Amino acid sequence: MGADRELNLLQAIRAALTDAMDDSDRVVVLGQDVGRLGGVFRVTEGLDDRFPGRVFDTPLAEAAIVGASVGLAIGGLVPVAEVQFLGFLHQAFHQVTQQLARYRFRSRGRFHLPVTIRAPYGGGLRMPEFHADSLEAQLANTPGLKVFAPAFPDDGYALLRAAIRDPDPVVFLEPQRLYRSVRGPVRFDTFAEAGLGARLRREGDDLLLVSWGPTVHTCLAAADELQDLHGVRSAVLDLRVLSPIDRDGLCEAAASRKRVVVVHEGVRTAGLGAEIVATLQELLPGTISLPILRVTAPDSPYPPGRLEDAFLPSSDKVVEAALQAVSRP
Amino acid sequence: MGADRELNLLQAIRAALTDAMDDSDRVVVLGQDVGRLGGVFRVTEGLDDRFPGRVFDTPLAEAAIVGASVGLAIGGLVPVAEVQFLGFLHQAFHQVTQQLARYRFRSRGRFHLPVTIRAPYGGGLRMPEFHADSLEAQLANTPGLKVFAPAFPDDGYALLRAAIRDPDPVVFLEPQRLYRSVRGPVRFDTFAEAGLGARLRREGDDLLLVSWGPTVHTCLAAADELQDLHGVRSAVLDLRVLSPIDRDGLCEAAASRKRVVVVHEGVRTAGLGAEIVATLQELLPGTISLPILRVTAPDSPYPPGRLEDAFLPSSDKVVEAALQAVSRP
Amino acid sequence: MTDDWARDWAGDPNGHPLQCLAPDGQLVRPDLPRPADDVVRAALRLMLLSRALDQRCTTLQRQGRIGLYAPVLGQEAAVVGSHLAIDPAVDWLVPASREQPAMLRHGWPLDRLLASLLGRTEAARIPDDVKMLPRQQSIATQLPHAVGIAWASSIRGLGGVTLAYCGDGATSEGDFHEACNLAGVMRVPLVLVIINNQYAISTPVSKQTRAGRLADRARGYGFPGVAVDGNDLLAVYEVTRQAVLRARAGQGPTMIEAVTYRVGFHNTSDNPSLYRDPAEVLEATAHDPVARLSAYALQAGLVNQDALDAHEIEVRAEIDAALERALSYPAPGPDEIFRHVFGD
Amino acid sequence: MTDDWARDWAGDPNGHPLQCLAPDGQLVRPDLPRPADDVVRAALRLMLLSRALDQRCTTLQRQGRIGLYAPVLGQEAAVVGSHLAIDPAVDWLVPASREQPAMLRHGWPLDRLLASLLGRTEAARIPDDVKMLPRQQSIATQLPHAVGIAWASSIRGLGGVTLAYCGDGATSEGDFHEACNLAGVMRVPLVLVIINNQYAISTPVSKQTRAGRLADRARGYGFPGVAVDGNDLLAVYEVTRQAVLRARAGQGPTMIEAVTYRVGFHNTSDNPSLYRDPAEVLEATAHDPVARLSAYALQAGLVNQDALDAHEIEVRAEIDAALERALSYPAPGPDEIFRHVFGD
């Protein structure tokens, strides 16, 4: 809490955990190596010392981590569980889709689950297989689940505090390559004002780039290049909450600019970009210039080592798509 | 094998299993209750007697069923595994997305997995929770996996034979409410001619209804009503193969008709319908009349009992969307 | 060693299921504590109610008035005997799906239970003060939930115990393993009762596992496991009572394998004659848990035949009345599918 | 009873890990069969190669020339001793991820292994005639694969055995359980070696499970489990040899817990000083498996110091040459991401 400070994304997330645990002793943290080690990225570093008996190293068992979180919530606690990498959420996918997401509905409101599942994800760090997968589309295809993805430290704090306060389950996606590479101001006392709507991270009248998480920064880099080299003024919309999507904010930002490019690290087919395209053509027929292009990972498994550079959406690919979009009459 | 015959969907699927096992003794069947009982729907009835030592009742463990199938294939067999209901594939989702779908890519072709996973799915039978979920979008979002969905007995045979012959893994989605309710001619010797492309199940120049699996029949009913009560001639495209999507077949069918409605039982957000919309506006910009409407399940968990009637896309809802589409100038 | 605790106490180093009553109702373990008289009476009444409920619901399903129904026929002692050992006021019940008598005793009113079978979803809602999870249709997924609830009560120092049920088939799922291991590591106050009714749909336990006794699994999680004759209410009650005492004393989880038999069909859509020998079923009925406890209670003079006959009539009347109330509850309107997805 | 078979044979009813060599290399179980002399020599050479490879790869990673690397330092006897008991010509190897010496002996050429670390993906492809799966980065998921491969060989009557590895942490995953249970039910020719190196990243085995011995889990799957001193090559070799004999004879799976210690970091991005006491590591190095086997071999006159010194130099040269070849292989072009998604 306290005055605004400059933090990197990892520090902002840690601050959110610390403040949430200070606010309510119902909040507990669990996951693999989250205790003494502070997690493989050190996000939870220091929490074990500061909140003895409220931070738990678990066995190596993702379904138990998510499933026990369901029970901890029913038992009156507010669990914040870490899945060491988002790819491994599939080990617990039955607990996520069948249980975590449906308990309120199944019990007709008798039970609701204030559970937050934190997971690092996304490329750029030359991680081993499964450690960089982007699964947001599959999570957005799961009713009863909310999905948040910060791109900046301000949201690392604001969205995580909101997730922990949310009476319903939230999967909180942490772009691992941004943990230490992005710094920015964080508002503590007034974080709630940030709300859950999509947010323009850059102004521009010619074009709208829509993205979330790590690729928001890819879009910002592309926007600079579009401005400097091509005189194209592109706005960048940070979706922030991937499910439920802020359709009003999306349409408002798109309607005035007409040309839209969607960018994400998840694979192309049945990715969340398709939903955004479908939503825009539904809600703004005739307004948006077509096609709405998608810059995404190809329909391939996440490749090893340096090959990820060819796999991930680059700012060059975004610029190329943007120029196509503005070149249309 | 042999001459064409009239069969229901369940019989056609059983015939495909029988003929595939006759053709090659490498083909084995495994799953919960698939042996003596013949599966909870009796799809595998008689196989155990006819092919002793090649049909295996497994323990109640989906990840082991899919994971062992990976190993059986590497060990030189051609496993056809049944997951009792598609919803329970999430218990094995890590084996499906991380292992089954990626082995060829990971091993640079040293290993490939001729595995077929059969699973009943879809609504209409008042099934308990999880027994009717449509997860095709999540499977289509998984590179390295193929997804087939028959809507008629001819495809129950042709697509399953193709799946079992496929050198790569296929998830074969069986619309449970059609098992015994749809009958039709099945071509045995010439099944391969059916290919893997999308297929028009009804002709019509005014409008294209795109669907797969159970809702193909919802679309056909709607098309009749549109014809009879409104004089609207709508074609019905049966996608058949949900991944990889037959983009050429889709565009060809859509381009000439311009007005398109997509129908599926999966929930709306990030459903496969969004991909079809995104694909069409990408490949046929300016050609298709907008918006391309989606008639889908709402973003809610699958409801119990009679409530599924309100949850599922009905032919009334399809007719309504179709009339909107044709009413546009 | 905790594992030995269980074995010694069960009095059988070879791990044969503990038995207190012979099939004819004779007391074979007078050395062990016996339930109080009114516990036995309550057990008998609840078992008779359960049996009548199975009958009625099967009829209702055949009449097309309710959907699938899964009877607990033949397993009544395993379910009732274990549940009688906990206190619904402070302890949690985590059912699998067919433990109707446990749900009723825990406080889910009979008319609400019937409402759930009639699809009256809102009326079927579990009352706020009833510490019980709804039925679980995804096998074994309730076990990590049970561990979490028990864990929460130890973190919060509430002192309640969690009683969870699963079937023999459920023990093959990854969730069973992950839940048991976590329960052991965190030493949570959990009593896990495996209802080994010999079948998972058509799959006999011999195809489910090569383990001699499912209770042997407990050793691999560092807590005791006990096998008990699941058709012997006294044995089930006493074993569970001991396990509950351990849990309350902070000594952690216990795994109980109640060895019984699924006399009926898996559910109303199942036809067991396709996969099992009628002779096997006949043999099993010779071990009927209700007959066994009745014989014991009559011999011990805890009830007389008139009281038992009266019970039979009472429970039917109880079901009639509850069904009438259940039918009076409103059926859900189509908008129900949009409610309770998220809180507002 | 199969479980007793293992205990009797291991000669320790209390399930203490079987030991043949004391830490100083003295033979303490002369009653048990010993490996042939050249098996011991081969083991020593492979362990020295493994150690040199760990050193070299750590250096390469520090120089930024390769990505993450996970050393097998301190666990060499557990890996080499078990792998020496199978025949790569007919048996399958299913590694977890850090069993480099097993992969090499199974037939994955050293330059190919190095190529995989250098990201030369095509060159790193496992040769068609090598019966080995690639490294697995998703913990425990390889175990159902191993069961499937072993199951296929029994269905097809091929007679090969499958040797699978996993860590102590992996034993908490649902896949471990589902795989073991299926292996027991189908009685597949599988030897599962759990490398219990006391840690899963920072998590000590004491937080991983409350089980006294991981090998105890086998009883719950109906097949034998044996705990063995994983720093004792003779013990590991003999236990695995017995397990392989059982598997070949159609007697089904065996679970072996090799109790050892992860002397190094989890991988090159890990800093163990954050979570474990250096004294503990120091204590562990007193049990060094290479020193133990060397002492035994010297005392037994199987090698002399000169030969050992020569090995040290040879293996370094071998690595140099292999690294040179590995570097000569083409780096993958961007189009590689589109290849091998599906067959054509």
Ligand SMILES: Cc1ncc(C[n+]2csc(CCOP(=O)(O)OP(=O)(O)O)c2C)c(N)n1
């Ligand atoms: C995860 C999952 N897989 C499969 C099923 C289908 N199914 C429903 S009940 C059942 C058998 C359960 O057997 P058991 O655990 O012994 O419980 P019982 O029915 O005998 O009480 C199966 C396979 C399911 N409901 N959930």
Ligand SMILES: Cc1ncc(C[n+]2csc(CCOP(=O)(O)OP(=O)(O)O)c2C)c(N)n1
């Ligand atoms: C399913 C899954 N969850 C988490 C991880 C992250 N992770 C990588 S190695 C490791 C620890 C493995 O410990 P153990 O099984 O003992 O093997 P060891 O590293 O000691 O050889 C973890 C948690 C993973 N790779 N896969």
Ligand SMILES: [Mg+2]
């Ligand atoms: Mg059962």
Ligand SMILES: [Mg+2]
């Ligand atoms: Mg380890």
